[in-house]
Every structure is written in C-alpha cells, then in structure tokens.
Amino acid sequence: MPEDQPKPPPSPAQPERPDNGQGAIVLERKVAKTVPPSMYQVILLNDDYTPMEFVVMVLQEYFKHDLEVATQIMLKIHHDGRGVCGVFSKDVAATKVELVQAAARRGGHPLQCIMEAA
Secondary structure, three states, X not given: OOOOOOOOOOOOOXXXXXXXOOOOOOOOOOOOOOOOOOEXXXXXXXOOOOOHHHHHXXXXXXXOOOHHHHHHHHHHHHXXXXXXXXXXXXXXXXXXXXXXXXXXXXXXXXXXXXXXXX
C-alpha cells in the first residue's frame, strides 16, 4: 500500500514589503502647532446719563479692577468717549458684554458695551 501522505498546504504568498525588505518603516510625527485664540477688547462707551459710580461699580464687579484703576478707566471713558475694560478671548468678551448690558438694563441706564478685535 502506498502511503498517501497529505501534502502540506501551500505557503501563503508573502506580501511585498514597502521597504523592499530593507528594514523597519519609520513614520515621522508632525508637530501640531496650536494657534492662540483671537483676542477682543471689551469697550464701554460714554453717555450723558449713566452715573459715574455705576460705571465704576461695573468695572469692579465684572472686570475685577480695584477702585483706583476703575476710576481711571471711568474718567477715560468720560473724557475720550470710550475706554477699554479688558482684553479677552472671543467667548469671554462676548459674555462680559452681555453681563454689562444686562446690569445696565436692570439699573435703568443706557450704558453701552461693545467688543472689538484687539
């Protein structure tokens, strides 16, 4: 009786290596560059009706200025027609503008607050 041994399965074809068999592939990592956020100035505009004390209170409460700095900014607003309260990222600046305008409405004052790109 001839011994019929099963044939071994054919070896799978070796896929061609992209490095042509020369060694390991090295991938370079690209350095991600982060861009700082755009900054915006929050500006109070002068009007003839809002009391100076209210403006100082707004500068202290919403922008965390001390009494001396708040008074200096208030006087700049009074004399120049506008004054920068602070510089913030877009979302923070927009929130500050809304808070100031809401406080002015609650107090019955026409105080205007805007934001501009710094």
